Amino acid sequence: MRFSFWEITPVALFIIFVAPVAIVLFSLTGDYSENWSHLYQYVLTRYILNTAYLVAGVSILVTVVGVGTAWLVTNYNFTGKNIFEWALILPLAVPPYILAYTFTGLFDTFGTANNLIRDVFDLGREFTFFPKVRNVPGAIVVFSFTLYPYVYLVSRMAFINQSRTMLEAGRTLGLNKFQTFYKLGVPMIRPAIIGGLMLVIMETISDFGAVDHFAISTFTTGVFRTWFGMYDIETAKQLASLLLIFAVILILIERYSRRNASYSNAMSLYKPLSLTKLKGVPNTLAFLICFTPIFIGFLLPVMELFYWALNYKLDFFNDKFITTAWNTFYLALIAAFLCSVLAVIINFSIRYRGNNYLKVMSSFLTVGYAVPGLILAIGVMQMLTYFDHSFVSKFSNFVLTGSIIGLVLAYVIKSYALSSSTIESGYQRINSRVDDVARTLKTSGWALLAQVHLPLLKTSFLTSILLVVSEVIKELPATLILRPFNFDTLAVYTYIYAAEERMYDAAAPSIAIVMVGLIPIIILTRMIRTSRPASRD
Amino acid sequence: MTALEIKDLSHYYVKGKNVLNDVSLELDKGEILSILGPSGCGKTTLLRIIAGLEKETSGSVHMNDQIISDHYHTVLTENRNIGLVVQERALFPHLTIISNVMFGVSGSKTERHSTAMRLLKLFRVDRYAYNYPNEISSGEQQRVAIARAMAPNPKILLMDEPFGTLDQSLTNQLRVETRKILKDNNITAIIVSHDFDDALSMSDKVIVIEDGTVIQSGSAKDITHISREKSVKFSSIKANT
Structure with missing residues (x-):
């Protein structure tokens, strides 16, 4: 049996993508050191409990905020509704660790907010208006107000596709507006909400920057401490494996919920929702409900960052910033280009060959997005160390581990899902009969890809690059571990300054990260507008 | 010389559920053949097999007296020198x-x-x-x-429901034009359609397929006669489409 490039590439990629994760999981079968016993006896329960509190609190808050705001902007017409529609996604541009840094800068005892209130009301230094934020409830707020857009986005798409007739049937059966929302509207889109919620939980358990800044012991901070404090990589891997198992369970739930998502969408009976105009108190309430998450998750941190940047560090575009920004952008561009090229090759292979095993392989490649960056970094580091010792050490030490190869590999594995879904949706818009005709016109393989598919996938390819760039720029834990010596990115630059409580110096890189993070939001906003069923009528 | 010959061709996607059963046909150079049948009868699958876009389960396809596909040989689509026109046009x-x-x-x-x-x-x-x-x-x-x-x-031009999405007057006009061009240029063509009028106005030969089996074949005139006499079932399906 002969295999072509289109069949071998997905397999090779699968091995490369799975190897780092397998290395981490394999540690569970090894010996357990004294450090493991220590962790098990004294801190593991705290890691589990803190992570569980975070997950529970964040889940409740993002569901309330995400679903509630999505329902309002989809079903009602109120002041600012057209702006809220897209502005509610803005907090996605702010990584949780940047919101954590700005929250401490704002609400700490001598933070901007407390100082302002003391100045306005002429109060003494002992007076503190806001509660402490460096704790689990503070972290819940931080995660919730940066991650709720995941739930908002899926809920909004599902609500948009909900037919008016179903909701009107509820009204005729005696439900009031609120009952229609929680007895009909929400249950009908439950699979979509669960899908969004799983993404939020994955992000929460993978986070390192915010929980580290708030000094909350979770699995990720525990892995870091075990590795860099106890110098015990094996125990760190074992701890990371537990986190990975949890992530795998979440992936399975997310996939399962997506499988059931179809019942929320009866397109054949579709009638677009008609918006109810709100006036008076309900109008003000709806405005406040939608404005608050944008204020906490986006406006407040951005205002604080600009306040720091402009008042304390006017020369923030210094050499260090420019070097770091350049490092970040070229790394992100390399990773984004690789991700997009690989996504094109894999999706083309599936379409061209039409084998079921390629589809299965491709779906495995996309689960990297759910693997915490920290775990990927440990696996990639171990893999490269092995290659360095086995093959390259004859020439020089740390050839691979000391380079950006590991970093790029981790970024590609983590972000491949973004590229793949973008290219896949691009391919769905190309009629498969185009391929049939092209083949009868003596065009196949690379020629078919280059002459027919690539020109038609131009926009998807560019979108994929932008999405990956904005994702990679925010990535922190993997970058911290895998970066070469004396090589900083904007996220690392921000982390180091924030860790040293030099918030003003952290402002410039943070602003840059947020600005780049706005790119996918603009793309998402356009996609939502064009995908709205009502717009096709 | 025979431009196209299909011998005992059968095909299935799920074992036990044949899409095509022992289909055989012959087409001379410059002839136009219509394959008629209701939706899902297997006519498009037959066209795709001739084009090399599907591999038959059994049987063989010959072009200009050479095997282009059987159990042992497969000439790739891009090397068959076949033209394909689809209902969706699929222009780049x-x-x-x-x-x-x-x-x-x-x-x-x-x-x-x-x-x-x-x-x-x-x-x-x-x-x-x-x-x-x-x-x-x-x-x-x-x-x-x-x-x-x-x-x-191309050696053969394959057309899958070429006028399916066009209005009636445009379809009539295109049928006449296309047949004239095909005949003037001595091009062998196969037209897949569920429309009797396509077959009558364009082709020299017609085969009717139902449930993957050729139930009628002959000249356009013969088929019209037989169909009017016997093929009540297909006519009723046609009337519903």
Whole structure:
């Protein structure tokens, strides 16, 4: 049996993508050191409990905020509704660790907010208006107000596709507006909400920057401490494996919920929702409900960052910033280009060959997005160390581990899902009969890809690059571990300054990260507008 | 010389559920054959097998007395020298009309250009040569699609429901035009359709397929006669489509 490039590439990629994760999981079968016993006896329960509190609190808050705001902007017409529609996604541009840094800068005892209130009301230094934020409830707020857009986005798409007739049937059966929302509207889109919620939980358990800044012991901070404090990589891997198992369970739930998502969408009976105009108190309430998450998750941190940047560090575009920004952008561009090229090759292979095993392989490649960056970094580091010792050490030490190869590999594995879904949706818009005709016109393989598919996938390819760039720029834990010596990115630059409580110096890189993070939001906003069923009528 | 011969061809996607059963047919150079049948009867699958886009489960396909597909041999689609026209037209949206028609033609740029222009003139769409597909009407798009398929001078032209999405008057006009061009250029063609009128007005031979089996075959006149007499079932399906 002969295999072509289109069949071998997905397999090779699968091995490369799975190897780092397998290395981490394999540690569970090894010996357990004294450090493991220590962790098990004294801190593991705290890691589990803190992570569980975070997950529970964040889940409740993002569901309330995400679903509630999505329902309002989809079903009602109120002041600012057209702006809220897209502005509610803005907090996605702010990584949780940047919101954590700005929250401490704002609400700490001598933070901007407390100082302002003391100045306005002429109060003494002992007076503190806001509660402490460096704790689990503070972290819940931080995660919730940066991650709720995941739930908002899926809920909004599902609500948009909900037919008016179903909701009107509820009204005729005696439900009031609120009952229609929680007895009909929400249950009908439950699979979509669960899908969004799983993404939020994955992000929460993978986070390192915010929980580290708030000094909350979770699995990720525990892995870091075990590795860099106890110098015990094996125990760190074992701890990371537990986190990975949890992530795998979440992936399975997310996939399962997506499988059931179809019942929320009866397109054949579709009638677009008609918006109810709100006036008076309900109008003000709806405005406040939608404005608050944008204020906490986006406006407040951005205002604080600009306040720091402009008042304390006017020369923030210094050499260090420019070097770091350049490092970040070229790394992100390399990773984004690789991700997009690989996504094109894999999706083309599936379409061209039409084998079921390629589809299965491709779906495995996309689960990297759910693997915490920290775990990927440990696996990639171990893999490269092995290659360095086995093959390259004859020439020089740390050839691979000391380079950006590991970093790029981790970024590609983590972000491949973004590229793949973008290219896949691009391919769905190309009629498969185009391929049939092209083949009868003596065009196949690379020629078919280059002459027919690539020109038609131009926009998807560019979108994929932008999405990956904005994702990679925010990535922190993997970058911290895998970066070469004396090589900083904007996220690392921000982390180091924030860790040293030099918030003003952290402002410039943070602003840059947020600005780049706005790119996918603009793309998402356009996609939502064009995908709205009502717009096709 | 026989342009196309199909011998005892059967095909299934799920074992035990044949899409085609022992189909055999012969087509001489310059002849036009219509394959008629209701939706899902297997006629498009037969066309895809001739084009090499599907591999038959058993049987063989011969072109110009050479095997192009059987249990042991498979000539790839791109090497079969076949033209394909589909209902959706499938014009390349990123290319101009002239570039679409030049796409499969080999030779120097000047030669390719003059071939494409000649065909566009033949189909009376040369004035749109430098427009994009979305800038012309669906009837014009269909003319371009046929011109594109004919441009590489294929041994056989396959047309899958070529006029399926067009209105009746345009369909009538295109049937006449297309048959004339095919006959003038001595092109062997197979037209898949569920429409009796396509078969009557365009083809020399007709086969009728139902549930993957050839139930009638003969000249267009014979089939009209037999169908009027016997084929009540297919007519009723046709009336519903």
